[in-house]
Amino acid sequence: MSTPHLPKVAGIDPTVPSPTHTATPLPGIPAAASEPGTLIQDRLAGWVSDLTTLHELTERLARTRTLDEALRELLSAGAGLVGARRGMAVLEPADGQGPTATIGLGLAHADLGTIETVPRSATPYGCILDGLPGGPLPDPRPSPADHHAPPGRGAEGGAAFPAAAPGTAAVPGAVAVPDILGDEHLDPRHREVAARLGFAASYAVPLSTEGNGRLGAAVWLYDEPAEPDGHRRHLVGLYGRYASEHLGRLLELERGRAEIATLTEELLPTRLPRVPGVRLAARHVTGARGGGDWYDALPLPEGALGLAVGSVSGTGPSALAATGRLRASLRAYAVMEGEDPVAVLSDLELLLRLTEPARSATALFAYAEPARRRIVLAGAGHAPPLVVGDRRTEYVETSLSAPLGMLACWEAPSVDLDVRPGETVLLYTDGLLRRIGGPVDRAFVLLHAAAASVPRVDRADPGAVADHVLRLVLGAPAEGGGPGGRGDDEDVVMLAARFD
Incomplete structure (x- = not known):
């Protein structure tokens, strides 16, 4: 005959006797007082928990x-x-x-x-x-x-906010x-x-x-x-x-x-010129710290066109001020000596050394003749332009040269480029390469791949070409993880010129 089992309630086994120190006290007999310090320990534990939570948040x-x-x-x-x-x-x-x-x-x-x-x-x-x-x-x-x-209302039924001192707002x-x-x-x-x-x-x-x-x-x-x-x-x-x-x-x-973004936009062209035989589009992505990247496009005599991009060392208001001075000076030199891009950059380098000897800059100036689809360009420590067309996507072979302000006297040979009908020339600043991140060779490869993948229907619009390239390369993951190499700190400028 089996021994009957007593019922269990809420998971508690009644066959196990309760310890004597937890037994329910008899009526009229007070319960034992808690150990000294227990309340303080509980409060300390609660404070530590609160501090830990606040620290994490x-x-x-x-x-x-x-x-x-x-x-x-x-x-x-x-x-x-x-x-x-x-x-x-x-x-x-x-x-x-x-x-x-x-x-x-x-x-x-x-x-x-x-x-x-x-x-x-x-x-x-x-x-x-x-x-x-x-x-x-x-x-x-x-x-x-x-x-x-x-x-x-508050606890006393009065106003919820404390009374303000005379002459101050609550x-x-x-x-x-x-x-x-x-x-x-x-x-x-x-x-x-x-x-x-x-x-x-x-x-x-x-x-x-x-x-x-x-x-x-x-x-x-x-x-x-x-x-x-x-x-x-x-x-x-x-x-x-x-x-x-x-x-x-x-x-x-x-x-x-x-404020820096507004000032930067004010220093850049408010509109691009209209020159027969070429269509222009510009894109500017402002960096978090405000850089000195700039671009310019100005009509020149006899139907020519001057195209320029550049970057001034440093960030903040001082770099923006230097950017404005260099861009204004380049426009003057381009009007006087635009057919010779080397002379334009030489004059710009002399101005930089005399006015701001502690600052350097990169620049690229191109003298374009849309009627002949011919470009003469020179660069000072600047990344080479990129030609995008139906039959080719390639970098322009420019000569290596130091940035402006780095040598006692700057000079580098110019390069001639013949553009085919329907091709777009992309000029961009070094900030684009730094945003891509990783080794420079890898950045150039990614930029070339993005330009080569522009859909054929978009190649007739220079703005669409620039948008497609920027959309792809600015989202490219850098080596070591994360999008881009230096986040959003760098300014990016791209100037696109499509020749008819």
């Missing part, structure tokens, strides 16, 4: 290089900290100088547009961006009473709406949009720094009525302050790049 954020990447990382990390699934970030610097952006997490572009139909003053991010009252959580670590405060704090659908004080359009998109609560934090002021706001959306507790608010507040500083740095870089 800030490390990931620090690796972002653009405002768009940083905002997306901020939304993703913040969603994990507050326990939400969706959200949106609004970048809107208080100085009004831009740039502005709206990024969504788990929200389609149409969803963001729908949210923006809500009156701005009725949205959590609108309260933050416009400094309006309405946020119930001015302190990231509120007292327990704050959890029961009505929406738009800084909005976090804005929590724990139950959007159940809050009758909210704008009806707000509740309607929330019901349509399927979110029932929101939590928003400001993004601001002492140096830049208000940068924007981040909002996270809950699928059910909810509100982050004090611990989660404290963590996201710490993370938000670090994220704001990082966004402030990226904002300054973005503005600097935009």
Whole structure:
């Protein structure tokens, strides 16, 4: 006869006696006190865990290089900290100088547009961006009473934002709406949009720094009525302050790049000349640091055309200033001595040595006669042009020469080139080769392969030829991994001339 088994409940075997120190105390007898230091150890463990989490999240954020990447990382990390699934970030610097952006997490572009139909003053991010009252959580670590405060109020039922000092504006704090659908004080359009998109609560934090002021706001959306507790608010507040500083740095870089790009474009030709027998197209890809790459095309007497590309050593405003001076000087020399490209570059080299002895430059100047489809060119330390046609794709054999400013006296022989009808001559700067990356020979091979693969239907358009080549070579992986050799630091200029 088998021994009957006692039932098991929730995976606990009742046949195993409970240890004496875990047995339920008898009524009236107090439970044994926890060991001294246990509470402190638990708190220390929690702090270490929080610091580890914040360190990992800030490390990931620090690796972002653009405002768009940083905002997306901020939304993703913040969603994990507050326990939400969706959200949106609004970048809107208080100085009004831009740039502005709206990024969504788990929200389609149409969803963001729908949210923006809500009156701005009725949205959590609108309260933050416009400094309006309405946020119930001015302190990231509120007292327990704050959890029961009505929406738009603090623990004492007063205004959510701390009082401002005389003569200063109050800084909005976090804005929590724990139950959007159940809050009758909210704008009806707000509740309607929330019901349509399927979110029932929101939590928003400001993004601001002492140096830049208000940068924007981040909002996270809950699928059910909810509100982050004090611990989660404290963590996201710490993370938000670090994220704001990082966004402030990226904002300054973005503005600097935009200013340099604008200045660079102003130094380049506003339009290309129209000369019978040849069609022109130019492409300029601005580097992150702003380089000194340039191009020019100018009509010359007797139907001739001058084509030039070049690169000045260095980056930043000083290189751009040198670029403007060299380009203006080359135009003058081309008008006077355009038929002799060597003389043009010799004069340019003398000017460089006299005005900027510490700077060097590469340049290529071509004197083209479209009616005869003939080109005479000379280069100073510059990459050779590339001829693209139906019957050939080949580099022009130019003589080796040093860059301008490297020798006491520059001089190199010119090269004659006869162009066939329908062929396109590509002039480009060294930045293209550096962006491709790897050994120079490999870069030349990839550039030649890209030019040879131009579809026949696109070869009649010099702009289409340039676009096809740049699209292929700028995405070519460099040896050692990663696209390109030096990322987006290098300027790239390409000038395409198609002869009829």
